[in-house]
Ligand SMILES: Cc1ncc(C[n+]2csc(CCOP(=O)(O)OP(=O)(O)O)c2C)c(N)n1
Ligand code: SF4
Ligand code: SF4
Ligand code: SF4
């Protein structure tokens with residue numbers, strides 16, 4: 001007979017919180033995808049042993065405080081400007097690992113120009129793009145990625161393309177640019193998806209050594225608060241509604 | 255109890271009771287507690303500890319990195 | 333050499349690490365000169381044409397956070413676009429140098445020279461209570477010299493510095509003596525001199541986070557207090573100005589940049605007529621020489637402030653003399669430049685006659 005006490009021993013440890021995560025409790029709503037992606041980035045940094053050589057660029061959005069959780073040097077960018085900030089850092093310190101962490105409003109609305117041009121110049125950076133189809137931080141307004149018919153506080157009867165335009169597929173757009181070397185769309189709603197997403201983030205960081213341009217990992221995510229659902233329902237809703245429009249998988253891998 | 259091969263430890267005060275680990279667990283090991291933690295969340299715990307295989311699925315999906323997973327080496331878990 | 337070219341030459345020689353910019357008249361020669369000189373092959377300086385001034389100022393923000401010497405140059409409409417980034421850089425207390433070769437506005441305006449961005453430069457420009465260190469060159473030599481001075485002050489106070497020039501000085505050709513080449517800082521020197529920089533977290537220290545975000549009001553107020561103390565220290569220690577024939581002056585002209593250059597001739601013209609007038613030229617527009625101008629208040633009968641704008645620096649001159657002396661403005665706008673005669677006439681009409 002084996003007791004739980006006999007299993008919980010250091011030699012049997014198979015998973016624990018990454019050392020690159022701080023002990024600060026995250027401010028995110030329960031079940032928010034941001035936390036899962038933070039964990040993955042921290043694990044990748046830990047496994048690649050690049051904590052001392054990685055610089056993160058935080059966005060304006062719910063993840064504005066990402067620097068409180070991942071224990072590396074950081075830059076807090078203005079809303080949408082992270083790819084330009086990352087460009088400045090990487091151009092001046094080409095041997096450092098530089099990544100941006102951006103929401104969909106940040107990357108695909110106010111920062112569209114900075115995103116596209118950093119991608120087009122082929123900056124040797126990693127972009128982690130959290131697409132939750134909404135402006136989480138400001139209280140659930142419509143994002144450029146909000147699905148048609150999807151309800152948000154500034155389209156309470158659902159996004160109508162005649163008035164609001166169409167949801168934008170930024171990953172598809174930047175995959176067209178010769179300056180990107182790796183563009184992939186992932187999710188973190190199941191353990192299997194999380195494992196794949198981690199591999200993608202790892203690859204996106206490894207690519208900086210090859211100096212082949214931008215690696216962008218889009219993570220189709222939930223914002224259960226903004227969507228007004230439970231975390232579990234939000235994951236199900238995402239699989240049913242977001243994945244058909246934002247299908248998972250690699251868009252480019254060179 | 256011969257089938258026990260894995261176990262989890264939940265950092266109760268970090269847990270936000272989101273329930274994502276509960277649905278991610280293939281063996282229905284985890285339940286949300288009736289009690290609440292210091293922040294008022296019904297935290298996750300092993301309701302059915304014998305079932306845990308130490309697969310780490312719950313830890314992978316936990317947004318708040320609350321879960322530590324232990325697993326016995328196969329020879330020990332017979 | 334042109335003023336704009338002098339900026340580029342001086343930047344390379346000073347050991348600047350990065351220039352990020354976007355073309356706009358009348359200062360495109362800065363980036364053109366840099367690109368032609370290919371400093372990345374000699375000193376290792378990075379030169380990059382950004383997609384907009386919004387991008388270039390944010391590249392500066394990133395570069396400045398690395399503890400390196402970074403700069404940009406632009407002209408009025410481009411500087412307007414940079415205001416968001418400048419506010420963030422000031423809030424995060426990072427050093428960098430921004431050159432504004434001013435042209436007439438508002439709006440797209442004209443490509444002709446102007447001084448109409450004085451308020452924007454010295455009173456904030458972007459959001460929040462912040463100040464730039466502002467240097468106003470009045471010769472091509474000063475365009476070159478102020479690059480190094482601006483960097484020294486920017487790093488001393490961890491604050492963005494602006495060189496507020498205009499199309500007259502940017503386009504003007506003059507002989508210039510350039511400094512010797514100095515090497516850029518090494519990575520080790522940067523870590524030693526700028527331990528605050530985000531150069532990668534080392535076990536010996538905590539995280540270095542470049543940010544202007546302080547969500548708690550008390551924290552934000554403390555940051556503001558620290559900033560204000562810093563600005564006060566600059567006001568006490570860093571005022572720079574030049575006087576010309578002020579010792580026996582009964583009248584004063586206070587002018588900056590190209591207007592000061594023109595006004596120097598006006599002083600000579602007036603002196604030929606026996607009018608005892610002197611010129612005081614603020615070199616730092618922030619910190620402004622309030623005390624120094626104020627010290628003339630008992631000696632003189634009136635002050636003329638000629639500016640190529642509708643009357644901006646005059647407000648600071650009035651503050652300096654605090655009502656003790658009559659202060660009048662003479663201005664041309666929209667890219668028009670006054671002549672020494674015009675200014676001398678204005679002195680006779682507005683100050684002596686008036
Ligand atoms: C210049 C500027 N405009 C607007 C805002 C307000 N604002 C803050 S976050 C945000 C949207 C964030 O949405 P997203 O990037 O999708 O991030 P999320 O919170 O969903 O993760 C907006 C509009 C701002 N901070 N700065
Ligand atoms: S509002 Fe949405 S994106 Fe923001 S923390 Fe909550 S769930 Fe996450
Ligand atoms: S996933 Fe994490 S935070 Fe959510 S209930 Fe489980 S242990 Fe708690
Ligand atoms: S380790 Fe696997 S089996 Fe054990 S509780 Fe977690 S998900 Fe369930």
Ligand SMILES: [Mg+2]
Nearest residue numbers: 103104134136
């Ligand atoms: Mg969003």
